[in-house]
Amino acid sequence: MKINIIGGGIIGLFSAYYLQKEGYEVHIFDKTDFTEGCSYGNAGMITPSHFIPLAAPGVVAQGIRWMFDPASPFYIKPRLDLELLQWLWKFYRSCNRRQAAAAMPVLLDFNLLGKKLYREFAEETGLDFKLEERGILMLYQTPKKEKEEKETAEAALRLGIETQIFDRKGVEGFETGTTVNALGGIYYPCDAHLYPNLLMRQLIGLLKKKGAYFHGKTSVTGFEFLGSRVTALIANGEKYGADAFVIAAGSWSAKLLAGLGLQLHLQDGKGYSITLKEPAGRPAYATILTEAKVAVTPMGDDLRLGGTLELGGLSPRINQPRVKAILDAIPRYYPNLKIEMPPTEKIWYGYRPCPPDGLPYIGRLKGFDNVVLATGHAMMGLSLGPATGRMVGDIFQEKQLNKSYLCLFDPNRFSFSPTR
């Protein structure tokens, strides 16, 4: 059986990996040449500790405050866009305790599965993409953040996640790579990190070796149907038939679904990263600087700094004040680490595919017998890549699926408006 996968990011590639394991012939289509995009320049964190969905109580009020600060980690480009307004309304409605409480154990479980599958994947394939199971440290400098982070740590404990709480001295003793200036920090040993660029390159090499077909610089523009089945995708003016299709096109998935007559609520949460090659005196631990919302990840001998979330309608414009805010945060927490603003071409950006309730869309599309959607992983696509890929494989194999995943990740949950 032949499956066409649209999107060669982490989700498309891990879907290909698990489908190939089940014996399917996989063809991966991407409009790029498989060297760039959100799955390459991200912060590389595997995050069971991030069990609170993006849409959570208190987020709306904080988001509105940030909108008025040009250096804040969050921004919405003001524009008259019906889809953005619908998304914001659904986001607002999702920011409640009941939904967050239902999502938390499921997100945790799916993230833990992701981490386990990364370990198995590294062992089975022998690939070295600098997977380090060394946890993540959440640093804070203000009593307000300390209170919030301690509340999250208590919630983590209730869900069975181990944490260690450090005061100023404790943090200084723990972070051995460089000097730290923080009121304290919370360490989540359950987390891990890796070097995404290495992972992507090696995963592509592995899939090719095992017979996957890669169609680079091939932009999918539409589909052909027969009743409730998609029979072919259309790309670069040609038809590519298959028995089934996976749509894993990240932030562009809504556009593709429009071609199927379906509406998908998805916004692109743009973020930036800067990678320093072999810097001296870098932090030893993957860390989140919580007030600044900046991720700091040692990757091999390099160091990556990432942050911001802009809903800008896939704008390629680099917002210099926000990039500068990421860099300015570094010496506030690490006084010995000062970083110059890099030239524009060294600033990476990617678009996180963000659904309004902060939960991914994974499952069969209503109205189509042979199309599976896998997208919407927002801040956690790297972390959830293998778990998602395996779920896609299980869907095609018609294996019994975890009921919570089926329900919370249902791609039809916002009741599509079919226009076919």
Ligand SMILES: Cc1cc2nc3c(=O)[nH]c(=O)nc-3n(C[C@H](O)[C@H](O)[C@H](O)COP(=O)(O)OP(=O)(O)OC[C@H]3O[C@@H](n4cnc5c(N)ncnc54)[C@H](O)[C@@H]3O)c2cc1C
């Ligand atoms: C600054 C930053 C830091 C992050 N840090 C982390 C982290 O530490 N941990 C974590 O888990 N996640 C992190 N993320 C999020 C993570 O990177 C994303 O969730 C993940 O990469 C999304 O993967 P994807 O495969 O769904 O989408 P993408 O990687 O965007 O892949 C989608 C692919 O589809 C292709 N495509 C789209 N439309 C078409 C078309 N019509 N035809 C052909 N191809 C098409 C695109 O070219 C693209 O290659 C971060 C993101 C950012 C921006």
